[in-house]
Amino acid sequence: MSLLTRFVNGSLVSSGRLMRAREFYAPNSPATDSARAFAHWTERASIRSELACARELAGLPDAELQALEEEFIRCQQRPAPGWVRVANIVGLALLGIGLLGLGGQALAEFSNRERLAMQILSMLLVFAGFLPLAATFLFAFKALHLDVGHGVAGLYVGQLNEQHPWLYESLRLTDHRVGEEYRKRTRDDRGPLRGFDHILMRELVRLEDAMERLRPARVVAEQMQRRAPALDRVPPEPRLVAVRAAARTPGP
Helix, strand or coil, X not given: CCHXXXXXXXXXXXXXXXXXXXXXXXXXXXXCCXXXXXXXXXXXXXXXXXXXXXXXXXXXXXXXXXXXXXXXHHCCCCCCCHHHHHHHHHHHXXXXXXXXXXXXXXXXXXXXXXXXXXXXXXXXXXXXHHHHHHHHHHHHHHCHHHHHHHHHHHHHHCECCXXXXXXXXXXXXXXCHHHHHHHHHHHHHCCCCEHHHHHHHHHHHHHHHHHHHCCCHHHHHHHHHCCCCCCCCCCCXXXXXXXXXXXXXXXX
């Protein structure tokens, strides 16, 4: 939102400051189209922390998560608006015509007045070609965080299968009690584990380790210095002794 727009609306506070003041709370109606829904989560992933996005995604049913994953598989790069492609084509065409005009007037024989007019026209075409290219460049720079957020959202909704980069880290988290409990509960209640489940398991394990660090140091030291309990001595088993077979005596 520009300064002129804010002044017309009667406010001098920028939209970024307003969003930070309300902790980026922007409620909207759920999107029925999977492309619009993924665009929504792309924007959320670009402005919210990974833990906040994971908590929000954990409340969705598995059918919606599966639709988001399929949308990311279909389109793994954020699609640009239609006007960007048209503006690039028009800008390149005008720029090419203007450069050809500048190069052609040097080769052809024209009078000074015609040469000057052709130079002016060619420069105007070059300048007109730079305008849409500059607009698309500024738009791409402004939407850079959305391009990154598109891939991050794909990591969040993707299943923890053999292609996911967080698979082995998630397996290591299941060695902890809370991580394994979360895995079993999520697998039974909702369905396959996804990328945001890795974030939640990692946070649970971190909190569990933090609780361990809150124990009194004396208790931890006593536990560390405690001797191992003596095992009950089991008497050795009697060894087997070879018994010689007695020689049979012939009967009377």
